[in-house]
Amino acid sequence: MLAEDDRNMGFMLQDNLEMAGYTVDIYTDGQSALSAFVKVKYDLCILDVMLPQKDGFALAYDIRKLSLQVPIIFLTAKSMKEDRIQGFKLGADDYITKPFSIEEFLLRIETILKRVYDQPTKADEQFIYPLGTLMCDFANQLITSGTRVQELTNKEAKLLKLFCINRNKVIDRDIIQKAIWEDEGYFVGRSMDVFISRLRKLLKDDPDVSILNVHGVGYKLEVREHSLNQPTAK
Numbered sequence: 001m002l003a004e005d006d007r008n009m010g011f012m013l014q015d016n017l018e019m020a021g022y023t024v025d026i027y028t029d030g031q032s033a034l035s036a037f038v039k040v041k042y043d044l045c046i047l048d049v050m051l052p053q054k055d056g057f058a059l060a061y062d063i064r065k066l067s068l069q070v071p072i073i074f075l076t077a078k079s080m081k082e083d084r085i086q087g088f089k090l091g092a093d094d095y096i097t098k099p100f101s102i103e104e105f106l107l108r109i110e111t112i113l114k115r116v117y118d119q120p121t122k123a124d125e126q127f128i129y130p131l132g133t134l135m136c137d138f139a140n141q142l143i144t145s146g147t148r149v150q151e152l153t154n155k156e157a158k159l160l161k162l163f164c165i166n167r168n169k170v171i172d173r174d175i176i177q178k179a180i181w182e183d184e185g186y187f188v189g190r191s192m193d194v195f196i197s198r199l200r201k202l203l204k205d206d207p208d209v210s211i212l213n214v215h216g217v218g219y220k221l222e223v224r225e226h227s228l229n230q231p232t233a234k
Contacts, residue, residue, distance in 0.1 A: 003047045013046070030052070033047070045070055046075060047073070065172075073094045076095070096108065155180055171220065176218065
């Protein structure tokens with residue numbers, strides 16, 4: 001994904017990336033880039049900071065709620081230390097100040113992709129995820145509590161995985177909607193509430209695990225500290 005509102009810069013970067021063997025989707029505002037991200041599995045996001053509708057920092061914040069793994073590179077004319085620090089705090093893998101060398105840019109991309117995708121364990125591709133005394137098996141769409149096993153539908157599994165990735169953090173309703181339901185029409189909001197009620201019932205075996213409604217904002221999967229476990233990969 002390339003999000004760049006300067007069309008000349010965007011086309012120049014797209015041409016060089018495609019000549020280097022990459023497939024590139026280009027977007028000229030942050031909102032259309034986010035809408036695309038929830039539908040397409042991108043291997044890398046290159047984001048201009050000064051985007052219309054949703055700036056690059058806000059876009060990266062929303063992307064990180066949906067994926068902990070996908071590498072993010074910021075492109076910007078802003079060279080202040082505070083901006084670089086903000087970018088890295090948002091989970092950026094690199095921060096490149098314009099103007100820059102295309103050769104160096106391509107080498108940085110190659111280095112980041114090799115580092116990220118050569119790792120055997122990827123944080124947001126977990127199959128088994130513990131929540132307190134519960135065990136979430138996303139490969140088989142199951143929740144296990146002791147000897148009790150409960151099945152998840154496909155959307156329930158996707159929704160719970162999104163909560164697990166962002167446990168103890170508030171997720172905006174629109175982020176959940178775009179990640180799970182995409183553009184499925186008028187009744188999405190109502191459907192979301194029904195699915196979250198269903199998840200609450202599935203999680204009730206552990207009183208230390210709960211989904212909270214944050215009024216006017218969204219939801220939060222709360223896991224009390226003494227029952228937190230580190231996720232493990234299968």
